[in-house]
Amino acid sequence: MTALSLETIVKPGQPLQLTLPPDFPQGRVRVTIETLPPVKELNWKPQTEFGKRLLEIRQQAIAKGMSLNTTDEILAEIREDRREDCDDPNLR
Numbered sequence: 001m002t003a004l005s006l007e008t009i010v011k012p013g014q015p016l017q018l019t020l021p022p023d024f025p026q027g028r029v030r031v032t033i034e035t036l037p038p039v040k041e042l043n044w045k046p047q048t049e050f051g052k053r054l055l056e057i058r059q060q061a062i063a064k065g066m067s068l069n070t071t072d073e074i075l076a077e078i079r080e081d082r083r084e085d086c087d088d089p090n091l092r
Contacts, residue, residue: 007036008065 002025010016016033039062046052062068069077 006065007067009063 004020004024006018008016018031046055058068
């Protein structure tokens, strides 16, 4: 069985639309909708225009249902990119 978990924000009067990955198996599926606890407000505010823009991009991505990577996932991706760019064994 293949499972896919999605999170999104439901807004009044807007249909809920799902776009599945192209390799998702065809056939019967079960869709369950449950409410989630509210997202905690950030206790800090960006100090620079660049920081404000990055926060704005992040908030837009979350609102569109994009899932955010954990710190470990980000670091693993960086390590993998470095391996591709260099044969240095110290980066492996």
